[in-house]
Amino acid sequence: MNINWLSFGDMVTQYLLELPAEIYSSILIAIAVGVFAIVIGNKMKKADPLARPSTAVLLGETIVGGIEGWTMNMGGPRMKGFAPYFCAVAIYLPISFISGMLALPSPVGYYAVPLIFALVTFISTHAVAFKYQKWSYFKRFTSPFAVFLPINILTFPANAISLSFRMFGNALAGTIILSMVYWATGNITEMLFNLVGLGNFNFIAPFITPFLHAYFDLFGALIQTLVFLSLSVLFISAEIPSEVDA
Amino acid sequence: MLFEMLFDVETASIIARGLAFAGAGLAAIAGIGPGIGEGYAAGKALEAISRNPELEGTIRSNMILGIALSETTGIYGLVIALLLIFVARA
Numbered sequence: 001m002n003i004n005w006l007s008f009g010d011m012v013t014q015y016l017l018e019l020p021a022e023i024y025s026s027i028l029i030a031i032a033v034g035v036f037a038i039v040i041g042n043k044m045k046k047a048d049p050l051a052r053p054s055t056a057v058l059l060g061e062t063i064v065g066g067i068e069g070w071t072m073n074m075g076g077p078r079m080k081g082f083a084p085y086f087c088a089v090a091i092y093l094p095i096s097f098i099s100g101m102l103a104l105p106s107p108v109g110y111y112a113v114p115l116i117f118a119l120v121t122f123i124s125t126h127a128v129a130f131k132y133q134k135w136s137y138f139k140r141f142t143s144p145f146a147v148f149l150p151i152n153i154l155t156f157p158a159n160a161i162s163l164s165f166r167m168f169g170n171a172l173a174g175t176i177i178l179s180m181v182y183w184a185t186g187n188i189t190e191m192l193f194n195l196v197g198l199g200n201f202n203f204i205a206p207f208i209t210p211f212l213h214a215y216f217d218l219f220g221a222l223i224q225t226l227v228f229l230s231l232s233v234l235f236i237s238a239e240i241p242s243e244v245d246a
Numbered sequence: 247m248l249f250e251m252l253f254d255v256e257t258a259s260i261i262a263r264g265l266a267f268a269g270a271g272l273a274a275i276a277g278i279g280p281g282i283g284e285g286y287a288a289g290k291a292l293e294a295i296s297r298n299p300e301l302e303g304t305i306r307s308n309m310i311l312g313i314a315l316s317e318t319t320g321i322y323g324l325v326i327a328l329l330l331i332f333v334a335r336a
Binding site: 162165166168169170172173176223224226227230231 | 310311314315317322332
């Protein structure tokens with residue numbers, strides 16, 4: 001009888017090897033962003049507010065001040081508590097889109113990552129709505145008539161799904177189109193250059209792919225980050241009642 | 247039963263792959279919507295710029311934001327097509 005006993009370490013190793021590569025690149029980017037944020041935070045705590053700011057302090061001030069100002073501009077002054085979340089997304093998302101150019105698999109190409117971002121926005125929206133409306137929050141399911149209950153239940157996840165799918169679709173489209181271009185140029189190079197003996201190195205790709213990388217990875221990244229942040233601010237601030245009523 | 251008599255397993259899986267590619271082509275029809283919508287938005291943006299040329303930067307940023315939002319349904323169709331081509335195996 002052949003029983004394949006695996007030790008606990010073997011099972012853990014097998015599980016870790018079968019995880020998709022996007023998870024590891026996501027962890028790497030998160031650690032890099034975390035170290036960057038902690039270093040700048042420490043320097044800002046020790047900095048003298050009246051002296052001329054050094055580079056790190058200036059960078060921190062620009063990023064945090066810019067995003068807080070933009071958030072309060074778009075959503076009203078009560079959105080100040082959400083600025084750290086938007087700041088984290090604004091730093092993490094462009095880097096994870098651009099990592100497709102840096103030979104890392106882009107973490108946004110694995111559906112769980114954009115889904116988690118969309119779920120955080122979704123849960124924040126409904127938590128804020130519940131906090132300000134208490135139990136009248138449940139009236140949204142039976143408005144305007146009680147027969148609309150199934151339709152309102154079906155509309156419930158629509159915001160989260162569309163937010164996550166927009167990011168995921170853009171990242172996936174970029175990844176697949178670029179891999180097809182690399183594969184096609186590799187085949188052409190093999191046919192043309194095998195006579196000379198250099199068929200293994202892709203000579204044609206550097207003439208075509210930079211433009212595609214610039215569109216999908218740089219331009220698309222910034223636009224998708226902006227769209228995700230704008231929509232999150234709009235969804236959350238729509239639940240906060242204006243100061244005239246409260 | 248008729249299907250099992252006519253085709254063996256290999257032919258059936260080839261037919262399934264072909265149908266998946268046909269489905270992917272049908273899913274790409276979803277590109278019509280964003281094409282029309284974004285063209286309309288760009289036209290309105292150009293009209294607004296011609297009326298007020300000094301607001302060009304603001305109008306352009308807002309147009310890009312609206313276009314990225316309108317692109318969503320086209321990307322839904324693209325992802326369905328990509329799933330059918332690359333992920334739907336026998």
